[in-house]
Amino acid sequence: MLTTSIANPSNVTSLAERRLLHETVVDQLRDLIVQGELAPETKLNERVLAERLGTSRTPLREAIKFLASEGLVELLPNRGAVVAALKPEKMQEVFVVLGALEALAGDLACRNASEADIADIRALHYHMLAHHARGELAHYFRYNQQIHQRIIDCAGNATLAQAWRAMNAHVKRARYLANLSGERWDKAVKEHEEMIEALTRRDGAKLQMLLRDHLANKLVMVMEALQARKTEVVR
Amino acid sequence: MLTTSIANPSNVTSLAERRLLHETVVDQLRDLIVQGELAPETKLNERVLAERLGTSRTPLREAIKFLASEGLVELLPNRGAVVAALKPEKMQEVFVVLGALEALAGDLACRNASEADIADIRALHYHMLAHHARGELAHYFRYNQQIHQRIIDCAGNATLAQAWRAMNAHVKRARYLANLSGERWDKAVKEHEEMIEALTRRDGAKLQMLLRDHLANKLVMVMEALQARKTEVVR
DNA sequence: TCGGCTATTTTTGCATACAAAAAATGATTG
DNA sequence: CAATCATTTTTTGTATGCAAAAATAGCCGA
Numbered sequence: 366m367l368t369t370s371i372a373n374p375s376n377v378t379s380l381a382e383r384r385l386l387h388e389t390v391v392d393q394l395r396d397l398i399v400q401g402e403l404a405p406e407t408k409l410n411e412r413v414l415a416e417r418l419g420t421s422r423t424p425l426r427e428a429i430k431f432l433a434s435e436g437l438v439e440l441l442p443n444r445g446a447v448v449a450a451l452k453p454e455k456m457q458e459v460f461v462v463l464g465a466l467e468a469l470a471g472d473l474a475c476r477n478a479s480e481a482d483i484a485d486i487r488a489l490h491y492h493m494l495a496h497h498a499r500g501e502l503a504h505y506f507r508y509n510q511q512i513h514q515r516i517i518d519c520a521g522n523a524t525l526a527q528a529w530r531a532m533n534a535h536v537k538r539a540r541y542l543a544n545l546s547g548e549r550w551d552k553a554v555k556e557h558e559e560m561i562e563a564l565t566r567r568d569g570a571k572l573q574m575l576l577r578d579h580l581a582n583k584l585v586m587v588m589e590a591l592q593a594r595k596t597e598v599v600r
Numbered sequence: 601m602l603t604t605s606i607a608n609p610s611n612v613t614s615l616a617e618r619r620l621l622h623e624t625v626v627d628q629l630r631d632l633i634v635q636g637e638l639a640p641e642t643k644l645n646e647r648v649l650a651e652r653l654g655t656s657r658t659p660l661r662e663a664i665k666f667l668a669s670e671g672l673v674e675l676l677p678n679r680g681a682v683v684a685a686l687k688p689e690k691m692q693e694v695f696v697v698l699g700a701l702e703a704l705a706g707d708l709a710c711r712n713a714s715e716a717d718i719a720d721i722r723a724l725h726y727h728m729l730a731h732h733a734r735g736e737l738a739h740y741f742r743y744n745q746q747i748h749q750r751i752i753d754c755a756g757n758a759t760l761a762q763a764w765r766a767m768n769a770h771v772k773r774a775r776y777l778a779n780l781s782g783e784r785w786d787k788a789v790k791e792h793e794e795m796i797e798a799l800t801r802r803d804g805a806k807l808q809m810l811l812r813d814h815l816a817n818k819l820v821m822v823m824e825a826l827q828a829r830k831t832e833v834v835r
Numbered sequence: 836t837c838g839g840c841t842a843t844t845t846t847t848g849c850a851t852a853c854a855a856a857a858a859a860t861g862a863t864t865g
Numbered sequence: 866c867a868a869t870c871a872t873t874t875t876t877t878g879t880a881t882g883c884a885a886a887a888a889t890a891g892c893c894g895a
Contacts, residue, residue, distance in 0.1 A: 426878090524694050679846090838894095838895090864870100
């Protein structure tokens, strides 16, 4: 699942908690950044943030260092940390790398996925189609993400999966800005259709290519969204 | 010392670069792990390690969290952290991902590298040849690493470079175990020869292929080294 | 001797205290 | 009035303190 239930605002003390505070803080902070609640280039005030997350500065700082390694925050010596900027150039870089990783994953998935795996992915695909038909963007994104995630998982390479997740965090962040136009959305769905087909036929070379193209198109959408945001700010 | 001498051109972190204890500790700890001074699966005792690095537990813990995100250490809830294990399966995974990243970098480098860049890389190559001729393994490795690093840098994608560095850390760690046999070593050098040639001709497709093969061969060597270490322990 | 229980020690996880650096404020002077 | 510098305030970076969990040692009984 994408987000851990954030429900728990206050105490962690009452129940016997297996999970470490550090991890929950990492997840909470990552969600705040990915979902845009902490906008790009926002300064992270440790005292304020720690209070907001119901913890002290120590675990928060550890979480910040962890996310810095993922690239979601940037460390400024003696000046704390800021949410990583969301620059077009950075997005281009991320998409290039993500393209290579997904292409690899697609190829591996075609070899390693079980029939049950493929059936699952196809099921997710139909859910996604349903939400597309109803114009339910948020739900569409959710299933879209799950499909990509499952393809990665089917590659059977945990290291690849982790690298992908880190890159994908940046993309997800941009997604929250994107307003899919009807025609672009239809095109994306069509591409998914072909991807599912290639996966079913276990045509690794084809899937690889489709994933690359799909990502290239996503990049175009994200860049447009970033451009729109920029002019909006200026206006 | 390897990492410090690299005098890095492409920035891993942000613009403002000033010395901070945290960064120092991260680099020191990473070196200890990569160079095998802290062996795989070693428990990291915070008090002892902090004293060894001349600092307190707080910055050390932050460094540990940072490296955990890079995958060099593993966090055990309520039981601290250990140096990541060096398992054959993990190595296979890393090499597959690294193959995709280097292939991508090779392709991009063929397009983006300046003539001066290529000349630099060729110069490094000849240094490497010299050390190979003299059987100076450590120096050979150093130039070998620099060549790969420079190819990555020439791709002109800082995000790619960072992902590569993280993966490469795992490989470097395994390197310190590897004793190159004469014939394998000769083969590796020959592969480098071809790579330099492809880069000079800016034949991206060819370089991509060569890098993949080169890495596949490296994997074989690493696996043999791991196997040897295992039997050695058993014996 | 061995296994399991409790008590002690060690170690981790989190909070807080303190010092140094940066930012904000304000006063003085040209 | 602006600019610069000194002073206060805030924020970060590091060390330390303390409670809880884990590891270890010691003890007893079968």
